Amino acid sequence: MSSPPFRTRIKFCGLTRPGDVRLAGELGVDAVGVIFAARSRRRVAPGQAEALHAALPPLVDLVALFMDNDEREVRAAIAQARPTLLQFHGSEDDAFCRSFGLPYLKGVGMGGAALDGRTLRARWPHAAGFVLDGHAPGQAGGSGQRLDAASVPADLDVPWLLAGGLMPDNVGDAIRAVRPWGVDVAGGIELAPGVKDGALMRRFVEQVRAADLEPAGTAMPAIG
Numbered sequence: 001m002s003s004p005p006f007r008t009r010i011k012f013c014g015l016t017r018p019g020d021v022r023l024a025g026e027l028g029v030d031a032v033g034v035i036f037a038a039r040s041r042r043r044v045a046p047g048q049a050e051a052l053h054a055a056l057p058p059l060v061d062l063v064a065l066f067m068d069n070d071e072r073e074v075r076a077a078i079a080q081a082r083p084t085l086l087q088f089h090g091s092e093d094d095a096f097c098r099s100f101g102l103p104y105l106k107g108v109g110m111g112g113a114a115l116d117g118r119t120l121r122a123r124w125p126h127a128a129g130f131v132l133d134g135h136a137p138g139q140a141g142g143s144g145q146r147l148d149a150a151s152v153p154a155d156l157d158v159p160w161l162l163a164g165g166l167m168p169d170n171v172g173d174a175i176r177a178v179r180p181w182g183v184d185v186a187g188g189i190e191l192a193p194g195v196k197d198g199a200l201m202r203r204f205v206e207q208v209r210a211a212d213l214e215p216a217g218t219a220m221p222a223i224g
């Protein structure tokens, strides 16, 4: 049987070291996330982001991630990091998210929430896509909490990334369960917050690619 005409996109999030950015690019990761959220243990200063940008090969997105940062902070981070994509993970509305003139992803805590695709699209109509995370609404990302497959809206018609508690050992099953457009991982590929592990990064990518080679329709009832 032929493989599905599909490649699950991969975003590594919360990188703080240029060497980790370089390896992510070599492994063929689609995007790396740099976090400016005050509540994050993976936060970088705008000055650090410049070196992370410099380590990035071409054709890989740099995602600048915010959670309820004020406009001045977002503008300062954009000026230093020069991201290609923004991600907002807090209570930002569509008008704020789009006011910086860059495409944006909206991170949404889906744990315990009954949010359908129509509601998400109505609240953030200009989002380029969504990061559906396993934590509860209002909490910070990077929590390691898994997202129940049943919480994934069936009617979301823009690209969306599955996030929350993914790691090399479970990402293949997670992809087979819900066939997301992409996957997003922070804690599952690191030794300590913001310090990625080369072997885990490599194994994560290998497991995603292995799941991509399996025919669609091998879905499992739950992610876990």
Ligand SMILES: O=C(O)c1ccccc1NCC(=O)[C@H](O)[C@H](O)COP(=O)(O)O
Binding pocket: 012, 013, 014, 033, 035, 037, 039, 040, 041, 042, 065, 066, 067, 089, 107, 131, 133, 140, 141, 142, 143, 144, 145, 163, 164, 165, 166, 184, 185, 186, 187, 188
């Ligand atoms: O990762 C953080 O520290 C973080 C803090 C505040 C807001 C968002 C944050 N991360 C957002 C992401 O996109 C993470 O990759 C996602 O939540 C998955 O994290 P994990 O469960 O550790 O894989």
